[in-house]
Amino acid sequence: MNKKWLLTMISFIGLLIFVACSSSTDSDESTGNSDGESTSDSGETINLRMAWWGGQERHDRTLKVIDMYEELNPHVKITAEYSGMDGYFDKLSTQFAAGNAPDIIQYGGNLNDFVNRGVVLPLDDYVGNELDISKHDQSMIDAGTFDGTFYGVTLGTNAASVLINKTLFEEANIPLPDENWTWDDLNEIAANISESVDGVYGVADFEEDGFGVYLAQHDKFTYLDGEFGFDESDFKNYLQLWQSMRDNGGAVPPEIQVAASQTPEQSLIVQRSVAMQMITSNQFGAYTNASEDEFVLHIHPYNEQGQNGVALRPSQFLAGTNTTEHPEEVAKFLDFFVNHLEATELLGNDRGAPVNSEVREHLMSASDELDEAIYAYIALVSETSDAPYIPNLPGYNENTNLYKETTERVAFGQATVDEAAQSYFEELQANVERYSDSDTE
Numbered sequence: 175m176n177k178k179w180l181l182t183m184i185s186f187i188g189l190l191i192f193v194a195c196s197s198s199t200d201s202d203e204s205t206g207n208s209d210g211e212s213t214s215d216s217g218e219t220i221n222l223r224m225a226w227w228g229g230q231e232r233h234d235r236t237l238k239v240i241d242m243y244e245e246l247n248p249h250v251k252i253t254a255e256y257s258g259m260d261g262y263f264d265k266l267s268t269q270f271a272a273g274n275a276p277d278i279i280q281y282g283g284n285l286n287d288f289v290n291r292g293v294v295l296p297l298d299d300y301v302g303n304e305l306d307i308s309k310h311d312q313s314m315i316d317a318g319t320f321d322g323t324f325y326g327v328t329l330g331t332n333a334a335s336v337l338i339n340k341t342l343f344e345e346a347n348i349p350l351p352d353e354n355w356t357w358d359d360l361n362e363i364a365a366n367i368s369e370s371v372d373g374v375y376g377v378a379d380f381e382e383d384g385f386g387v388y389l390a391q392h393d394k395f396t397y398l399d400g401e402f403g404f405d406e407s408d409f410k411n412y413l414q415l416w417q418s419m420r421d422n423g424g425a426v427p428p429e430i431q432v433a434a435s436q437t438p439e440q441s442l443i444v445q446r447s448v449a450m451q452m453i454t455s456n457q458f459g460a461y462t463n464a465s466e467d468e469f470v471l472h473i474h475p476y477n478e479q480g481q482n483g484v485a486l487r488p489s490q491f492l493a494g495t496n497t498t499e500h501p502e503e504v505a506k507f508l509d510f511f512v513n514h515l516e517a518t519e520l521l522g523n524d525r526g527a528p529v530n531s532e533v534r535e536h537l538m539s540a541s542d543e544l545d546e547a548i549y550a551y552i553a554l555v556s557e558t559s560d561a562p563y564i565p566n567l568p569g570y571n572e573n574t575n576l577y578k579e580t581t582e583r584v585a586f587g588q589a590t591v592d593e594a595a596q597s598y599f600e601e602l603q604a605n606v607e608r609y610s611d612s613d614t615e
Contacts (some may be wrong), residue, residue, distance in 0.1 A: 205238035218249070220500050222507070224260065225255040226280035226490075227262040229460045232524050239517045243510055250503060259436040277498040278507060281491045283568035285318065285326050288493075292348075294325045295494030305389050306513055315490045315527040317563060326491030327512050330526020332456040333484050333555040334387050336474055341467035342449040346370035353473060357415060360450075360475045364424025367449045376446035378442045379416055379585075380452040381432050382577045387474050388412050390561040391483035397567050397606060403502075413584055415501070417591060428585035438463045439609040455487050455551050456526035459544045471551045472556065485561035489526030489547035523548050569609035576601055 226236060232254050240252045255276055257265070263284070269275040270293050281288060288294050301307055301324060307315055314328035343350055346367050351359055380387070380576040389395055395403035400493025408429075419425035425449050436440050439461040443451040446467070453461060455471060462469050474482045493510055494504035510517055518533045523545050527535045538549060567573045580598040589597070 178597045188320060191365055193219070217284075218501050219254070220250045222250065222500060223253045223255055223276035223500070224507075225262075225276040227257055227259045227278040229258070229464065231438075231460045231463055232256075235521050235524055239511065240519045242517055243507060243522070250507075252507070267571060273497070275495045275497070277500065277504055279493055279495060280329070281326060281493060283487065283566040285491045285493065286320055286565045287568055287609070288569045289320045289325050290568065293496055295498060295501055295504065296440060296495045297494070297505060297508075299325045299462065300502065304502050304505035305509045309531045309533075310512075310529045311531070312377070314488055315565075317565075318491055318493075318602075326489040326493035327508050328490075328529045329492055329512065330456055330489040330523065330528060331486055331552065332454045332489040332526035333486050333552060334474060335451045335453060335455045335458075335484070335551060336382055336472045337443055337451050337458070337461055338470050338472050339443055339446070339449045339465075339467050340470050342367065342446065344373055346374075346449070350470065351472065354480070355475050357475045357477065359473060361419050361422055361424055364419060364450065365422045366424075368423045374446060375426040375430070375448050377419065377450040378426050378448045378452070379432060379581065381581070382574060383454075384452050384562065385409070385412050385577070387483040387561075388415075388477075389483070390564075391477040391479070392484060395562070395564045398564055400610070402603070402606075403564075406599040408593050409598055410591055413591045413595055414582070416583060420585060428582060454489060454526075455548050455555075456550050458551075459522070459524060462544060464505065467579065471547055473474075473551075474555060481561075482559050483559070483561050484555050484559045485563050486555055487563045488529075493599065497567055527552055567606060569605045572590075572605050573602060573611075576605065593600075 192394065196246055226232070226241065228236075236256070237254060240254060244250055244252060266275065270291070272286075276613055285294070287477055297305060305327070307324075307463065308326065310328070313330070314331065318324055318326040318328055319434065338514065339349060342348065348370065354365075360377065367374060367376035386396060389404050394408060397403065399542065414607070416425060420427070425431075426442065430442070430447055433568055438444060438457060441451065442448045442460065442465075444461060444465045452474075459467070474484050476482050492508055494501060494508070497503050509523075511531065512518070512528070515536055518528055518530070518537065521538075522537065526536060527549060537545065541549065576598065580589075580594050585592055586593045
């Protein structure tokens with residue numbers, strides 16, 4: 175009898191312990207909080223992959239933020255996949271084709287291209303829960319919204335600029351250009367630099383982004399809402415402008431230009447091959463820290479009508495992949511990356527001025543000399559230009575390669591400006607039509 179009673183009591187105590195443990199587990203489960211902490215419902219490790227491009231400074235900053243997130247969220251492990259810009263989207267396209275894309279991806283102005291492919295995670299279900307965008311600039315929310323659906327948080331606001339190596343200008347005994355300089359001024363200054371400093375050329379080709387600024391100077395655009403905003407003659411004029419600067423000796427020769435890297439540390443201006451190069455404003459710190467020379471940000475040359483054509487635009491987007499097994503955790507990390515004060519302190523202005531107003535005010539209050547230069551440049555663009563933000567062309571990779579190949583053919587004398595402009599515009603129209611057709615299938 176005593177034995178039966180003892181067994182009954184043991185069973186009852188075991189039941190109480192089981193219920194207590196279950197209740198404790200339920201009460202400890204959380205989807206996240208304002209400090210960036212979250213817990214896994216299953217208690218298992220969540221593995222995510224994150225891809226981005228940039229220079230070494232961006233890599234270092236981003237890795238520190240990942241470490242911080244993992245420390246706050248021990249159940250999450252994020253594998254970093256980073257590189258320079260060269261070949262980044264080619265690799266990404268291959269990963270999507272193989273069904274092996276990262277969970278979290280940094281995009282540029284070509285986010286729309288990947289949204290149209292149907293590979294980006296829609297975020298509307300997570301906004302207001304895992305992801306807070308209530309303090310983000312509405313224009314930057316709109317930039318990440320397509321057909322009424324929100325897909326990507328904007329990582330910063332930036333603007334095209336001309337980076338000037340002030341040290342090389344001083345060595346050449348040439349004054350910095352006026353704020354309202356023109357294309358003719360650029361041509362003359364670049365030629366004088368080339369003549370004055372051995373082994374240094376005045377300016378690197380402004381490339382495809384420069385063409386977008388050139389179009390905006392003339393109240394035109396590349397492609398928007400299913401329509402081209404320029405014609406063959408516009409591209410011809412831009413090709414001729416740069417061919418004239420090469421003929422004048424100011425623009426870098428093609429054999430040097432084609433070897434240029436988009437990584438700040440290996441760029442033409444940091445390597446002292448040129449004294450001027452077009453960059454986006456958020457890259458100012460990375461270029462400055464990669465060199466012992468003194469750099470300054472300068473506004474783009476104006477056209478004859480007094481327009482500089484520079485637009486405020488999203489620097490990059492951070493978005494999820496729609497095949498991720500952990501969409502909620504992806505949304506939590508996006509929130510952490512753009513809203514957490516300590517994380518954004520680590521990131522600084524490397525990807526542009528923050529779009530979260532609270533974060534921006536916080537960083538401005540503690541900004542250093544480099545940050546202040548970036549904020550001042552953004553303010554200058556706001557004051558001097560009303561050029562609109564234009565998303566990248568559909569078929570970003572293919573059309574970027576087409577632009578590069580076309581300009582190189584002209585630079586190396588393999589095609590005349592007229593021939594190149596005609597073939598480029600014809601192929602560009604065919605590419606965009608093909609990608610637009612595939613988007614609707």
